[in-house]
Amino acid sequence: MITGKNFLGSELSAKGNKTYKTFNPQLNIENNSVFYEANEEEVNQAVQMASKAFQTYKDFSGNKRAHFLRLIGNEIEELGDELIKMYCTESGLPEGRALGERGRTIGQLNSFANLLEKGDWVDAVIDTANPERIPAPKEDIRRMNKPIGPVVVFGASNFPLAFSTAGGDTASALAAGCPVIVKSHPMHAGTSELVASAIISAAKKSNIPNGVFSHLNSSGFEVGQALVSHPLVKAVGFTGSYAGGKALFDLASKRPDPIPVFAEMGSVNPVIVLPSSLKAKSHLWAKAYANSIALGAGQFCTNPGLILALENENLNDFCSELSIQMNEIQASCMLHPNIEMKFSKDRNAMLKESHVKPLYQAPDQKNTNFARQTIATVKGQDFLHNKNLHHEVFGPFSMVVRCESEAVLISILKVLEGQLTGTILADEAELSSNHEIISLLSDKVGRIIFNSVPTGVEVCHAMVHGGPFPATTDGRFTSVGTSAIQRWVRPVCYQNWPNNLLPDELKNENPLGIYRVVNNSLTSSKI
């Protein structure tokens, strides 16, 4: 049962006057439930509760926090069909995707639970004392990562589960020991409320302090702005548009005490097709890329929106093959009329830029909110000199750039902005003989891929889902994979501290049996 209310800790609250509903893009109708936008008082209460809860939650052991995360996963599973139906109703995405994303979300929670149980993630470093040192004695110094405080998480439109209420940002922040206040995404407020109820239920069952998790509804900007500006909020996680992410970053930078904003804002994910792949593997790559471009109606931050190839006789074959393959794929429903409208507008604007030609356009769609998947093409020199063509079209759209020479390709790589991913389709000999291209591309991306597609972000330890600005506001961190926890911590150092009063992670006895750097040697032994 959807209440439409906010969770201030475990308490339901609906003090504001503004309400809104979600939308079913497949049926093109509003859904029934009414959601109550959080008001200023509720925002402040949620943050105050988070700040208070932090004082105890920060000292919870890794095992206790792990138990909480696993319980959240169980509680999400327990929501059963109700969650899956709500997800589909609010997103227009198919049931298979809903099930997959739920699995991914629970998997993420469990992967952070494993990380906590293992315990090494705190990066404990110990330099023991040397009282005999000349000219001055050396004191004992020990360091570990500690949580920074209340974190605000913005749900993403395109992943109602895995990048939203209990998604990677929330899971990693709770794992780090930070309370979380979620600003739910207005397009899937019902899905978000269900997941929030699962988190609250898990918190109660595992005796987590009330206020470690709160959930606020919002259809506008005010709630998000109030949260990011609140003096007790210490960091922000966001996945969405450049405009949204950059606005939050600017707001946070202008605070009297600036705080970090980890905004993942998408990119065009350039793909470089070298000649051997055009010649020998046109069909293979055309098919793989048609599927990657159209996957999830193109609504992925890793969607390959830019294909850079050298002009030669095989490029025409690749292009026609790509068109044929795109034509094989049925158009699909976008997340919301507003998203489809923005896609149409941006797609049309791209096609109207000088020298840009359509390579493939799906026919006008009979079904409302379905996307006309599109491939455009342009010459390298024209792309190079028109910055408008470098921007992302969020949806099933890609641009094939026909580079007149390797020099043009290199010039393009030099001016490209920061990206989440960059891909090279080539044979190994070509890869090894194109050092400059690889080197330039790797400076621009968080993840560099050989002979594959950028969509499908593996949740694993080595993953970097991040990249230089404007792909994200902080390319030093990832928002997917276990390293995402590093966003919510800072190192704290203990000098000359009595052993029995140190955190367990730093005690001589190493009661947690974790790996530590002791006097410059990595060891899991006691001291």
Added chain:
Amino acid sequence: MITGKNFLGSELSAKGNKTYKTFNPQLNIENNSVFYEANEEEVNQAVQMASKAFQTYKDFSGNKRAHFLRLIGNEIEELGDELIKMYCTESGLPEGRALGERGRTIGQLNSFANLLEKGDWVDAVIDTANPERIPAPKEDIRRMNKPIGPVVVFGASNFPLAFSTAGGDTASALAAGCPVIVKSHPMHAGTSELVASAIISAAKKSNIPNGVFSHLNSSGFEVGQALVSHPLVKAVGFTGSYAGGKALFDLASKRPDPIPVFAEMGSVNPVIVLPSSLKAKSHLWAKAYANSIALGAGQFCTNPGLILALENENLNDFCSELSIQMNEIQASCMLHPNIEMKFSKDRNAMLKESHVKPLYQAPDQKNTNFARQTIATVKGQDFLHNKNLHHEVFGPFSMVVRCESEAVLISILKVLEGQLTGTILADEAELSSNHEIISLLSDKVGRIIFNSVPTGVEVCHAMVHGGPFPATTDGRFTSVGTSAIQRWVRPVCYQNWPNNLLPDELKNENPLGIYRVVNNSLTSSKI
């Protein structure tokens, strides 16, 4: 021989019209050498060279970079007496301090060389492929830290060697694989030029690409602002005042592509004296703290500027003992007339704030530029409600706050801003029974110290010389110790990449023999 010119890579350059001289505060006269302020063209040329050099320097092996760092140390040593004399002439600091700081500087360079030779610092993480995984195969994903690009380093006034031209910022950035452009501090431009010449000489001897290091003179703001705004600059290191650091942070945040600024801006470094220490160890701590407050004329970012104690009969003893001990210490020369003037002004302003009383004031100094070391005192409630008293007075000044109750002490801790350090003087029983005080203090600091003084920042692996804003602009990093290298890198992830084309750090064979996390297990074995 001082030329007064800028180094654009290895080339000396003096294209600008503006010149300036340094000052000898002990003799209260200008020094002879004339320094040529870098102009816009020189700024741009230095950055362009750095950006070009980055393309090769970033791929230099750890061993090669280590060799370069060790050579820099040798070349600094080779400067011999000329450097030590120049240091004293430009800073007014005694020869012993110059020698100590030179040792520290060379030690830092060598500690980063050791780190590079060991190689583990890149945090290599490998998740191998699983082609049989259902429903989709898992591709091979590997990650390591890579340098971010050209870094600008601002020399600090108070450490002409260890936090300046070849100091921790420069050493860590060069270690990471980033070219460095130093904006030298105008108060010790000659010292800076000598050290720059040593770096250039080391670069030549170790075949480091020209442009990996440049050195620009500047007595105003323009050069620094132009550097921080330059599109090819990727990060900034700074140690100095809040006003200076915050201005650079704001400038960098407003760039079209914001870049990180690691500004260490000092703090008041609160010290909490619990009752047992007042009773049993008044003399010990009064002496230790008098020395710590006066050390280096109080010109340290870790200077203990705030002593918080509970009002009781023993506090008077501690205060008189502190006065006696302060009186034993000879006043010393500050770095520059401007610094002494600022100290005098801030000290006088503090003493004029309502309810603040002087506890000890050194007599008026006959020697120009010598500081009147001062201890003030105020009641807890008065301190709590007057934010003016929370600010740093840079120099030999400290404020004893007489807290009327534990509740007042706790209220003060709650409103204190972020700090580099926080110290507790107590016995162990008191430490363990004051959980709330410790917990609040540790949330505000980078380093928490038991029964010691905050001055004397050990260069070691576990050190955190950092802390929440406004102690620094990014409390997630340290500027002292080997972890300082983490400020200049970002993770880059390779997906499905051919083994023989991976960086050595990520190859199956593990040719460097470094520790890596392979499929979630830490190992130095090959795969």
